[in-house]
Amino acid sequence: MGVIGTAIKEKLSSAFNPSHLEVRDESHKHEGHAGAKAHADEHGSGESHFHVIIRSEKFAGLSRLAKHRAVMEVLAEEMKLIHAFSLEASE
Numbered sequence: 001m002g003v004i005g006t007a008i009k010e011k012l013s014s015a016f017n018p019s020h021l022e023v024r025d026e027s028h029k030h031e032g033h034a035g036a037k038a039h040a041d042e043h044g045s046g047e048s049h050f051h052v053i054i055r056s057e058k059f060a061g062l063s064r065l066a067k068h069r070a071v072m073e074v075l076a077e078e079m080k081l082i083h084a085f086s087l088e089a090s091e
Helices: 003-016 034-043 064-074
Strands: 020-025 049-055 084-090
Touching (some): 003 020, 064 084
């Protein structure tokens, strides 16, 4: 995993102390797309697409939207560097 993926994993681990965390770099699925090379050139990384699965007690009682907002807040800087992000968050 590259720099962005590692940062995502570290920040989510620190913020949510998850019982389960998977950070999948799915950028390779998009290598042939027109913007993939431009993204890599602009951001210095081919990391552009991520899928995260996270389970944390800190999500207890939160709506799906609130869980997503909490994750997005923690990853605000990384969101500026990637093209696509999907999330499965549960308690």
